[in-house]
Amino acid sequence: MTIAAYLGLLGTWIAAITTPGPDTVQIIRLGSRSRHLAVWAAVGICTGNILWPIVTMAGLSALIAAFPWILAVLYLAGGLFLIRMGIGSLRSGWAERQAEQRVSGPSSSDASTANDEVGVEEKQTNTATTAWRLGLATNLSNPKALLFFGAVFAQFLPVGITMAERVIVLVIMTAVGLVWFCGFAWLVSVPPWARKLQQFNPIIEMVAGVIFALLGLFLLFNGVEKLLHL
Template sequence: MPVSALTAADWLTLAAAWIAAIVMPGPDLFLLLRLGIRDRASALRAALGVMLGNLAWILVSVLGLSALLRAIPGALPALQLAGSAVLIWIGVQSIRAGFGDLRDPAAAQAVRAPSARAFRLGLVTNLSNPKALLFFTALFSQMLPPGASWWDRGAIVALLVLIGLLWFCGFALAASARRFQGWFRRASPWIDMIAGAVFVLVALAIVAETVPGLLH
């Protein structure tokens, strides 16, 4: 078995940084919350989609492809602006759904059937936030020694994916628990609107950071 170039402290720091990042409320968790209070299967599908998106960002960073993106003028800002547009679209749809349920309380109380689109929605939501690329790039630049082996890189990917699956699927299961649904289903229109506002605010924050750099 190859000897890891990372110390035990490195592995603990890596895991702690990843856990701190994914437990912080953001679009991914708000999406799982708004789906979970209606349907468990949809929330779990979305959780898997979220983790597939995270896996893509992890692989791009750990394989060093993020340096290629940074070397192409305008590539990262273009990704950020495109992702922001998608986040705003998802946010507006969520806000509209919340207003629609307020006008029709019976619709808000109804349990919606599992959606085949939930997985895709989780994937798109995660990929629409290119700031994840910056996070992973910064994390790996600190944690990965220059001569890190492929064993180390593969082990890091496996560790982060395992932690992510446990967290996001666990959150989806908790949000879709019957007792939780009973408490929050009546508030689902407001949760939709709050989630939508979070999507829009995150997108606007990304735009506010990106545009000034393009103008200079």
């Protein structure tokens, strides 16, 4: 590959990952809870961004061209996951909002119950492994990733690209992805900013849920459309 080809791919990759999408929403959502969770979610997202180019360079585009139904299945699977995640985020935000209302109410017993409920929810979700898995799953179901690696990325890989060039491409994309997503996770979880986000955490959760659900419906629509045109 020429220097121009590397620069073209790098510029397109930076534009793709810095454009807001499910990955960004997920980091903001978790960053409002803790830097620990946000960074691990970012690492999970970057793990997905390592898998995507590997699969693509192994022949994903050619496979999709030969078997178009594969892309339809990817759309459907990604759509179902995003809808499931959206519903979960909506329920979490609503439950937290109800808990806050009970805490501010006159009954001390209600406040104690609400605090217990929130504590259980945090214990269930606030682990590095869970955050990493959530980041990975979000990236693998990300419509932007499906479109970028399914249609755009392969166009920058010349015919006869060597193994060394493939490794260079993978290293560049991984390094840039780590800098961006981990840097963004660190930024949104800076204490003053994180405290402001925490004040609006129920709203963030519900807005994120709506975004995830809408993107999931978009993928489902495209998946069904592709199946009908096979």
